[in-house]
Amino acid sequence: MSKSKMILAVLASLMLTIFAGSAYADYALNFPEPVAPLPQQMYDLHMLTTKIATIIMIVVIGIVAYAIITFRKSKGYEADQNFHKSAFGTWSWLLVPVIVLGIDLTIAGSATDALKQVEDYSQKADVTIKVIGSQWKWTYEYMDDDIRIVSNMLPKEQAGDDYLRAVDNPLVLPTNKRIRFLHTASDVLHAWWVPQIVYKKDSIPGYINETWTNIEKEGTYRGQCAEICGTGHAFMPIVVEAVSPEKYEAWKAEQLMVAQAAAAEAASDKVWSKDELMGRGESIYNTNCAGCHQVNGTGMPGVFPALAGSKIATGDIAAHIEIVLDGKSGTAMSAWGAQLNDLELAAVITYERNAWDNNTGDAVQPADIKSARK
Ligand code: HEC
Ligand SMILES: [Cu+2]
Incomplete structure (x- = not known):
């Protein structure tokens, strides 16, 4: 091929890339x-x-x-x-x-x-969402309802083409309502950024920033963390599902029902088998704890302790329950007592005591957590 033909071919393929339409819709210029x-x-x-x-x-x-x-x-x-x-x-x-x-x-x-x-905070909001950034996931608390959503990035196998953009639990919001976001973080700076629905403000630990919006169109809107927050920064995408107010109410009712059923289950005096607790504990661990302690329990040397073979996770059960319930002040280990119910805590602690060759054989019951809460 002559030089000029080659330049033409490169130009043509560039034009094709830019104007090829739907397949490249995500790479739009604006x-x-x-x-x-x-x-x-x-x-x-x-x-x-x-x-x-x-x-x-x-x-x-x-x-x-x-x-x-x-x-x-x-x-x-x-x-x-x-x-x-x-x-x-x-x-x-x-x-x-x-x-x-x-x-x-x-x-x-x-x-x-x-x-x-x-900066206009004078109007009353119909829906208030507290958006909490943490390494490396988003937590959404619906302040007017007892709903709390933890949103994690989906792994490649489940996300497919939407890898790095898809999450397990999206934030569901109603259209045509005034929505108020309260932004904060639990560890380092993050920034919740979904440009199609709302402008951006930083999420700062111990401080609350406010933004507001009114979404006019149903749809799925994507975003990501916009503040370099550590090695997992690229792995905290955001998905907002905007639905009509009717669908939103139905979704809320369903969430509350599920939460109620879970609370009732946690409060029952059923004695759970180790296998049942392990099964539930694994997904609770992967959602809430693996961000720091890692899926395989190895932690990160010098930053997050390993739980595989850890003195606490293989030693005294009371001490294990205590650190998970109350956290450890001054460290990244937060108090999970307010975030997980008795059954979830029993399950995740049982999981930690038996996974990765910890094999203590212990099955921690919801009742143990209840009495530890005092
Ligand atoms: C944001 C990071 C982070 C998350 C998420 C996290 N932890 Fe921790 N965890 C820590 C840190 C840091 C410590 C060490 C605290 C210290 O200095 O004693 C710790 C310590 C522990 C210990 C004591 C381990 C030992 O041998 O010292 C246990 C048990 C534990 N975490 C369980 C959990 C459970 C269960 C979850 C999920 C429900 C969880 N952690 C989520 C950061 C985290
Ligand atoms: Cu972040």
């Missing part, structure tokens, strides 16, 4: 279209500034190109020593800053309104 009024306003601002910047770029490059060609030395051009005395030379010093200021104020005018809305 931001995804917002589905809420305030993000839409921000998107429009972005388009306005991009257009202005493009026009300025074309004008400036045009003038520079014209000057390079017209006033070049090889043509014998001699610099005009009296340019500054001409009318244009005199007034352009005033004119250019005025034009620049005019453009700035045009942008600032629209931006001020958007900024004012970002």
Whole structure:
């Protein structure tokens, strides 16, 4: 192939990649279209500034190109020593800053309104969600209802084409309601970022940031953590499922029913077999604990202790229950007593005491947890 043919082929394949349509929809050139009024306003601002910047770029490059060609030395051009005395030379010093200021104020005018809305907390929210970032998952607490969702990235085998974008439990939200997000984190800085539905603010441990939205269209909206938060930063995607208020109410009722059934089950005096507890404990462990202690229980040397062969996980049961219930203040090990019910705690502790060759043979019962709670 000749050189020019090769360049043509490369160009053609580039064009194909850019314009090939649906297969490459995810690699669009611009931001995804917002589905809420305030993000839409921000998107429009972005388009306005991009257009202005493009026009300025074309004008400036045009003038520079014209000057390079017209006033070049090889043509014998001699610099005009009296340019500054001409009318244009005199007034352009005033004119250019005025034009620049005019453009700035045009942008600032629209931006001020958007900024004012970002900080507008005066309206009552219909739904309030506390969004907690942690290494490396998102937890959503529905403040008006007793619902709590832990959202983990799906492994490659389950996610397929949506690998790095799919989660086990999405955040479900109603459309056409004022939604208030309270952002915080349990360990390091994170940032919950779903540009189609809401603007971004940092999630900071011990501090609460607020954002709000009103989603106008049903659909699945994706995002990710937007603050480098450690080695698992790329593995905390976000999925928001926006549904009609009716569907939302139905979903909520179902969640509450499931939670109630789970609470009733945990409160019953049934004595569980070790195998039953192990079966439940594994998934609870993988969802809540493996982020730090790792799926195979090896932890991360110097940061998160290994549970495989750990003194606590193979020693005194009371001490094991205590650290899981109350956590260890000043470390990343949080108190799970408020987050998991008695059965879940019994199951996860039983799992830790028997998985990875810990083989203590212990089966911790919900009743043991209940009495340890005091
Ligand atoms: C955010 C990270 C993190 C998560 C998630 C986490 N832990 Fe821990 N865990 C730690 C750290 C750090 C320690 C060490 C605390 C210390 O310094 O004593 C620890 C210690 C422990 C210990 C004592 C181990 C030993 O030998 O010292 C047990 C048992 C334990 N965690 C169980 C759990 C269980 C059960 C879960 C899930 C319900 C869990 N952890 C989730 C960070 C975590
Ligand atoms: Cu993060």
